Each structure stands twice: as structure tokens, then as C-alpha cells.
Amino acid sequence: MATFHLKIIAYDKIFYDDEAVSIVLPAVDGEIQIMANHEEYVIALKEGEVRIMTSDGKMIPAVCGSGFVEVNSDNQVEVLVDTIERPEEIDVRRAREAKERVEERMRQHQSKMEYHRNAASLARAMARLKEANKYRH
Incomplete structure (x- = not known):
């Protein structure tokens, strides 16, 4: 499967910095899934569940605070949130x-x-x- 580079940053740590197949995020207007080669986008996030599918097929669940995500044209996704943690x-x-x-x-x-x-x-x-x-x- 196609992958993209995903970096998730909270105010106190880098939560994830590696390749991913997809990420599901709690956008303010509903849940959104981002996969490889997604169009450029900036999305506001609210508190809720995050699900990362890694390149080796493992699912990483987490819960995040508010923030935003930026999808770049060079197949990179950067998520900036105030908090994020595993359940x-x-x-x-x-x-x-x-x-x-x-x-x-x-x-x-x-x-x-x-x-x-x-x-x-x-x-x-x-x-x-x-x-x-x-x-x-």
C-alpha cells in the first residue's frame, strides 16, 4: 500500500514521526481520513479519537486535544495538537x-x-x- 510521512506533534512531545498508510482524525465538522497522495489541505481538529495505520499494518489508537493538520503536496502530513496520548x-x-x-x-x-x-x-x-x-x- 502507498504510504506518506506522518508527523504528530503535541506541545510536550513528538508522538509519531514515521511512514503511515492512513490516519483518521476528529475534524471539527466530522471525522476525516487521510491517505497517501491526499490533496493539499488544512483541517481544524477537535478533541477525540485518532487512529493511525502504520506501514506494517499495525493500528495505533490515541486521543488528541484540539489543533490542526496540514497535508502538503509532497506527501507529508503534519498534525499539531495541544495534547495526544495513547489510551x-x-x-x-x-x-x-x-x-x-x-x-x-x-x-x-x-x-x-x-x-x-x-x-x-x-x-x-x-x-x-x-x-x-x-x-x-
Whole structure:
């Protein structure tokens, strides 16, 4: 199968930097799959599941925060997100506590900016919990 070079960068690490067959990402307007020789594109991402199919046929699941992806004409894809982690790296207890804290803050009177900041935090906590639970046996 045809491959492309994929680089995924979070604020604190390079998560992936190798060849890939495809990547599925949570775009703000729905899930999108990118494969080799995709047209040039810039896509805004939201919190959610990421699935990477490597050149050796292995699927790597992850959960990311918001960011964007750029598809270049030279068959390279670069993903920039605020956070990304594998499901097994997620501390479920911490994620639940974060979700509860954000839900409590959202019940209080707040400015529009605080509301949107808290809504983003809640979306991230819920995405982390969903993905952690999906891949735990």
C-alpha cells in the first residue's frame, strides 16, 4: 500500500514521526481520513479519537486535544495538537476528577470566555474517558 510521512506533534512531545498508510482524525465538522497522495489541505481538529495505520499494518489508537493538520503536496502530513496520548497512558481516575471539577465550574455563573474554556476542558476530559474505556479490557 502507498504510504506518506506522518508527523504528530503535541506541545510536550513528538508522538509519531514515521511512514503511515492512513490516519483518521476528529475534524471539527466530522471525522476525516487521510491517505497517501491526499490533496493539499488544512483541517481544524477537535478533541477525540485518532487512529493511525502504520506501514506494517499495525493500528495505533490515541486521543488528541484540539489543533490542526496540514497535508502538503509532497506527501507529508503534519498534525499539531495541544495534547495526544495513547489510551493506556490515560489515568482514568484523574480524568474523571477533571470532568467533575469542570462540570462544577460550569454550574456556576461565569463569563462567556470562562464558559467556552470550561466547555473545551469538559470535551477533552470526556474524550479521554471514552477512549480509555474503549481500549481497556
